[in-house]
Amino acid sequence: MKHLNQIVVALVILTSLIACNDKRTRKVQYMPDMYVAVPYEANSVNPVFADGMTDRQPVAGTIARGALTPAYQFEDTNAGYELAKSTLESPLETSEENLENGKKMYAIYCAVCHGKKGGGQGILVKREKFLGVPNYKDRTLTDGSIYHVIMFGKGAMGSHASQLSDKERWQVVQYVQQLKINK
Amino acid sequence: MNSVKKHSLQTRTTILTFFVSLFFFIFSINTFAQDVAHGKKLFKGNCAACHKLDKKSVGPALGGVAERRTAEWLRAWVKDNGALRKTGDADANAIFKEFGSSPMPAFPTFSDEDIDAIIAYTSAKPAAPKQAAGAVAVKEDVKNSSWPMYLLLGALGVLLLMVFSLFQQLKGIRGETSYSLGGYLNKIWEAFLANGFLKFLAVIFFLLASAFFGFGALANIGVDTGYQPIQEIAFSHKVHAGDNKIDCQYCHSSAKHSKTSGIPSANVCMNCHKNISEYTGEPFGGHSKEDLTKEIAKIYVATGWDADNFKYKENFVPKPIKWTRVHNLPDFAYYNHSQHVTVAGLKCQKCHGPVEEMHEVYQFSPLTMGWCINCHRETEVDLTKEGYYKKIHEQLAQKYGVEKVTIAQLGGMECGKCHY
Incomplete structure (x- = not known):
């Protein structure tokens, strides 16, 4: 009889070991001090800053390395929009390379709403998440106005400045202008 | 006689009037319905980007706008609100200021009928929302994958007991001494101790089994395939x-x-969720639609978005959302997304699996070194691309005497590439 008890105990231990394989917790790490970074990693919690985030915003007025244009000086107002529309010009030459990357970026960041051809019939419009997205051809657009809208958004559209570098924004501008011309 | 005739004439006229008016009534309902349908189409195509019927958006809510403004005022506003504002119209200027002085585009191409149709649409009572039928039914299939296993184990146990008792009974019939379960096991144990070869076999078996399970367990240390933490927001x-x-x-x-x-x-998140504040799709993961709408509202809490007034609260300190990281390489291994996404042009799914089918993300790949190396051995570099690497690619292809060069041959297996 004493052996039976031992067998039962062994079975209980075995089952509990198998049951510990829980998808909600990480597995055991060997020497965790080699696994876990000492510096704060991107997107991590950070006790140093008041908002608790490691990710910082660029200091106001600074220019990223390799940026094409100085810090954006037009204001997020109607007057700023009109001023950008009439005065701001693209620093990029029209080229195959720019258009190609513009197309790539447009497909990722714009086409969900504006549609592949800029007709305002992206998948989110078809699924009625967003409605009334205008066709580019129905609007008067300049390089400056497109760039301004990417920077600050317009109406129900939000700013896409954080997702695109300034060069990419200008490439998208170039591609949108091409979409507007193309039949 | 005369009076009867008169009466019947009267009746006839009444009936005629009734039918005529009925005809016109049906006709008018019909045209009204047509108006609403036409208005709906126009509204969705032109207005809905900034206006909703039931709540504030970029512009004011338009449901029942006809009760607040006259049709003439609305026509003038829609056609060219700038011109209307310039006439010094108090209402026009007040609403312009209320919505942050951002001008609504002019729609000079709309006819009066078009605008009336839109007004008819905004005045029509919206159809009563359907009851959320799917909400309750979903809660069922949360976690029921393990019970058949237990059932099977239980059945096996019962079967074993049955066989054992059968043997006991057989022995009783034969007149042999019958043992209890414990006594029986003791008997086997004694026989086992007496047999040297059996002991030798058992030791070998034990060693092999422990090596198998031991190394299996060791190889799984720090390998989080299938890891699926609960996130702060039930993001799908x-x-x-x-x-x-x-x-x-x-x-x-x-x-x-x-x-x-x-x-x-x-x-x-807010690029879309300024506009989308309700969950209207299929419920998932045991959440009802109402629950999922509350999940969307968590972004508003984090960013200080005031959905009722369609603007951010002033002087609000954002509260970051604490996502739990799923994929994590140990700190002693270097990995760079841009090299794989932009330079190599890999699809995200290659390593992260079918994320677009996961309501709740889990780790698909083991992220072990062997797994990295395998891909580096198998993946060929696209040598046709012009650019910085072209010259070195040609030299390498010559060196190895092959047309195709794998990542491993480019140094993708050197220790220092990832461990330094």
Whole structure:
């Protein structure tokens, strides 16, 4: 009889070991001090800053390395929009390379709403998440106005400045202008 | 006689009037319905980007706007609100100021009938919302994958007991001494101790088994395949990347330039969720639609968005959303997303699996060194691309005497590439 008890105990231990394989917790790490970074990693919690985030915003007025244009000086107002529309010009030459990357970026960041051809019939419009997205051809657009809208958004559209570098924004501008011309 | 005739004439006229008016009534209902349908189409195509019927959006809510403004005023406003404001119309200027002085585009191409149709649509009572029928039924299939296993084990146990008791009975019939279960096991144990060869076999078996399980367990240390933590928000990649086909990089925008793919900051969520504040799709993961609408509201809490007034609260300190990281390489291994996403042009799914089908993300690949190396051995470099690498690619192809060069041959297996 004493052996039976031992067998039962062994079975209980075995089952509990198998049951510990829980998808909600990480597995055991060997020497965790080699696994876990000492510096704060991107997107991590950070006790140093008041908002608790490691990710910082660029200091106001600074220019990223390799940026094409100085810090954006037009204001997020109607007057700023009109001023950008009439005065701001693209620093990029029209080229195959720019258009190609513009197309790539447009497909990722714009086409969900504006549609592949800029007709305002992206998948989110078809699924009625967003409605009334205008066709580019129905609007008067300049390089400056497109760039301004990417920077600050317009109406129900939000700013896409954080997702695109300034060069990419200008490439998208170039591609949108091409979409507007193309039949 | 005369009076009867008169009466019947009267009746006839009444009946005629009735039918005529009925005809006109039906006709007018019909035209009204047509108006509403036409108005709906126009509204969705032109107005709905900034206006909703039941709540504030970029512009004011338009449901029942006819009760607040005259049709003439609305026509003038829609056709050219700038001109209307210039006439010094108090209402026009007040509403312009209330909505942050951002001008509504002019619609000079609309006819009066078009605008009336839109007004008819905004005045029509919306159809009563359907009861959320799917909400309750979903809660069922949360976790029922393990019970058949237990059932099977139980059945096996019962079967064993039955066989054992059968043997006992057989022995009783034969007149042999019958043992209890414990006594029986003792008997086997004694026989086992007496047999040297059996002991030798048992030791071998024990060693092999422990080596198998031991190494298996050791090889799984730090390997989190299938890891699926509970996130602060019940965010579904299936709804976003699968159903709505939003590109992975729309949100994980730093993957193209940076080491990390980046968890999107809440402003990226708000690009869409300013406009989408209710969950209207299929419920999932045991949540009802109402629950999921509350999940969306968590972004508003984090960013200080005032959905009723359609603007951010002033002087609000954002509260970051604490996502739990799923994929994590140990610190002693270097990995760079941009090299794989932008340079190699890999699809995210190659390593992360079918994320667009996951309501709740789990780790698909083991992320072990062997797994990395395997891919580096097998993947060929696209040598046709012009650019910085072209010359070195040609030299390497010559050196190895092959047309195709794998990542491993480019140094993708050197220790220092990832461990330094």
